Amino acid sequence: MKAEIIAVGTELLLGQIVNTNAQFISRECAALGIDMYFQTVVGDNEQRLLDSLRLAASRADVVICTGGLGPTQDDLTKDVLATLTGRNLVLHEPSMEAISEMFASRGIHMVESNRRQALMLEGSDPLHNETGLAVGNALTFEGTHFVLLPGPPKEMKPMFTKYAMPWLQLRMTNEVPLYSKMLKFAGIGESNLEHQLLDLIQTQTDPTIAPYAKEAEVTIRLTTRAYEAAEGELKLQATEAEIKKRLGEYLYADQDVPIETVVLQLLAARKKTLTVAESCTGGLISDLITTVPGSSESFLGGIIVYSNALKHKLLGVPMDILEGEGAPGAVSSETAVILAEQLLVKTGSDFGISVTGVAGPSPSEGKPVGLVYVGLAQKDAKTEVFTLQLSGNRESIKLRAAKRALYQLWKQLKEN
Numbered sequence: 001m002k003a004e005i006i007a008v009g010t011e012l013l014l015g016q017i018v019n020t021n022a023q024f025i026s027r028e029c030a031a032l033g034i035d036m037y038f039q040t041v042v043g044d045n046e047q048r049l050l051d052s053l054r055l056a057a058s059r060a061d062v063v064i065c066t067g068g069l070g071p072t073q074d075d076l077t078k079d080v081l082a083t084l085t086g087r088n089l090v091l092h093e094p095s096m097e098a099i100s101e102m103f104a105s106r107g108i109h110m111v112e113s114n115r116r117q118a119l120m121l122e123g124s125d126p127l128h129n130e131t132g133l134a135v136g137n138a139l140t141f142e143g144t145h146f147v148l149l150p151g152p153p154k155e156m157k158p159m160f161t162k163y164a165m166p167w168l169q170l171r172m173t174n175e176v177p178l179y180s181k182m183l184k185f186a187g188i189g190e191s192n193l194e195h196q197l198l199d200l201i202q203t204q205t206d207p208t209i210a211p212y213a214k215e216a217e218v219t220i221r222l223t224t225r226a227y228e229a230a231e232g233e234l235k236l237q238a239t240e241a242e243i244k245k246r247l248g249e250y251l252y253a254d255q256d257v258p259i260e261t262v263v264l265q266l267l268a269a270r271k272k273t274l275t276v277a278e279s280c281t282g283g284l285i286s287d288l289i290t291t292v293p294g295s296s297e298s299f300l301g302g303i304i305v306y307s308n309a310l311k312h313k314l315l316g317v318p319m320d321i322l323e324g325e326g327a328p329g330a331v332s333s334e335t336a337v338i339l340a341e342q343l344l345v346k347t348g349s350d351f352g353i354s355v356t357g358v359a360g361p362s363p364s365e366g367k368p369v370g371l372v373y374v375g376l377a378q379k380d381a382k383t384e385v386f387t388l389q390l391s392g393n394r395e396s397i398k399l400r401a402a403k404r405a406l407y408q409l410w411k412q413l414k415e416n
Contacts, residue, residue, distance in 0.1 A: 001145075001175055002037045003029050004060040006052055008068035008077050009151060010043035021066045021149075021156055028160065032168065033175030033225070034062060044074040053084050057144045062168065067151030069134035071113045077148055078137065082121055085141045089119040092126050095135040102133065127163040131155050138167045145171055176225040179232025182256040183220040183243060186407040190218045196246050200239065207236050209243075215396060216403035217259065252410050259406045260288045266413040267298035272350040274409070276302040277315055277339040279330065279356040280372060284402040300349050305339065315342040329365040331356055333373050333385040340375030341383055351412075352377040353405050357388070359397045372401045376408050384408070 005025055011017045019041065026036045037060060042052045049068075056063040068077030082089050095118040103110035117134040120126055127136030127147075132155035137148040147164050149156045185193060190213035194201065197220075201209050207224040222239060226232035244251055252262050267274055276285045286302035289295050303314055308330055311317040317338045321328055328334040336354045343352030357372030358364045370390040377383040386408055390400045 001034050001061040001172060002059070003034045003062040003064060004038040004040065004056040005036065006049075006056055006063060006065045007039070007041045007151075008044065008049060008065060009041075010045075010074075012041050012067075013043050020153055021151070024153070024157060025064055025066070025160060028165065029062075029064075030178040030180070032165065033172065033177040034168065044068065044076060046076055046080055049076055049080045050084060053081060057084075057142070057146075060144065062145045062147070064147045064149065064164075066149045066156055069117065069136070069148060069150045071111075071116045071133075073113075075116065078119055078121060081137075081146060081148065085121065085139070087124075088122045090122045091115070092118050092120045092135045095120075095126070095129070095133070099133050125167060127159050127167070129155055130158050130162070136163065138164060140171070176227060178223055179226040179229065179236075180221055180223045181232075181236055181240070181254060183222065183240070183251055184253040184255070184257065184259070185218045185220070185247060185250040186216070186252055186259045186403060186410070188218060188247070188250040189213075193218050193220075193247065193250070197243065200242065207239050209239065216400040219256070249411070252407070252414075258288070258292075259403060259410060261292050263406050263410050263413065264289065264292050264295055264298055266410065267351075268294075270413065272413075273298055273300050273348075274351045274353065275300045275343045275347045275349040276405075277343055277352065277354040278302060278304050279306055279311070279339075279354075280359045281355045281398050281402045281405075282306065284398050285353065285355065285405060288402060288406070300347055303343075311335065311339065315339050315346065317342075329367070331358055331365055331367050331371060331373065333375075333387065336373035336375030336385050337377075337383050340377035344377055344379060350379055351409060353409060355401055355405050357390075357397075357401060359401075360394045370397055372397070372404075374401070374405045374408055376405075376412060378412070384412075 005022050007019050012019050022039050029036050040052050042049050065077050068075045099114055099118055120135055120137050121139055124137045124139035127138055129135055132150055134150045136159050139146050149159055194211050207222045210221045212219055222236045224232055224235040252259050278285055283304045289299050305311045305314055308322045312319055317335055321334050322330050335356050339354035340352040354375035358367050358369050360369035372388040374386040388404055390397045
């Protein structure tokens with residue numbers, strides 16, 4: 001079956017709200033075997049919404065609407081679909097009772113407009129709202145299946161998963177679900193990765209290979225159709241093996257997780273600890289790490305040594321290395337080594353990562369924007385320094401430096 005999502009709300013068109021609903025629904029539909037062909041965003045305008053519904057019905061088997069089910073006059077989705085289908089709106093008594101009880105329990109007077117949230121199209125199936133007030137609707141009209149969902153994700157997601165999906169499954173025939181697998185890479189750019197897989201991408205049939213980049217990381221999505229996960233894994237096996245053969249040194253995960261999660265898993269498995277000293281990244285590595293639940297098991301902490309004075313005072317970098325004529329400077333391999341090694345001395349951690357560089361927008365110490373040194377120290381081993389020349393704006397350089405530092409630690413943990 002072909003599907004289309006219509007997201008209703010002027011706030012979406014104005015950019016006041018990000019449409020995360022479409023991402024969620026598309027992913028869930030793919031898992032059912034429903035192909036998402038179109039996504040439309042339309043404002044709170046009766047005629048434009050009617051035109052969008054008519055167009056969607058002419059080209060899709062399933063039309064899923066989000067938003068426009070609330071109590072105000074600009075919540076038009078049910079009204080417009082009633083116009084399209086020639087059906088009346090009727091009161092769904094269980095929803096009306098729940099709405100009345102909610103207002104009564106809070107001691108708030110219920111205005112008449114709140115009854116709108118309990119309306120449904122005559123002859124449609126109600127979709128229970130477990131976390132909100134507006135009842136959802138599902139109906140089939142002239143061969144097209146319409147599903148109406150609330151806009152707030154906390155209401156939409158449970159309604160779609162628990163009620164809309166089973167409703168759609170009963171109306172499906174021979175659809176085969178999509179099975180996808182994410183391969184996550186770091187330490188390599190999207191264009192370089194694609195170049196090394198170009199022959200596979202150009203000749204792909206089944207499975208399909210789709211590279212796409214997030215900031216500082218690259219993902220390959222392998223997709224096939226399979227009724228069961230085991231069948232899907234089997235169909236992806238040969239392609240995945242070839243990709244690993246070519247790019248295994250950059251492949252840090254075969255699921256959709258950030259590299260900091262994998263690094264922490266490896267540290268915990270080896271019972272090792274980590275500390276970081278950050279200059280140009282300003283604490284970003286520490287932030288990425290501590291976003292992961294359970295990070296305290298392996299991460300002892302971080303020091304932001306942004307100024308030369310603190311590099312010297314807290315981690316003992318000699319001033320004649322940091323400043324003066326002929327000095328290597330704060331942005332140097334020498335500084336990166338001392339910062340990383342002093343972390344081990346001061347904290348007793350097993351690994352120490354240091355980052356010092358020029359995030360921009362202007363050069364520093366006569367060195368170009370994007371020049372970054374990453375130091376990686378570990379007990380009983382020689383400290384390594386990695387020289388990076390990164391591109392992008394200040395925020396991009398900081399994030400890429402942080403991710404690249406984590407990649408170097410991942411590589412060390414993986415190899416040893």
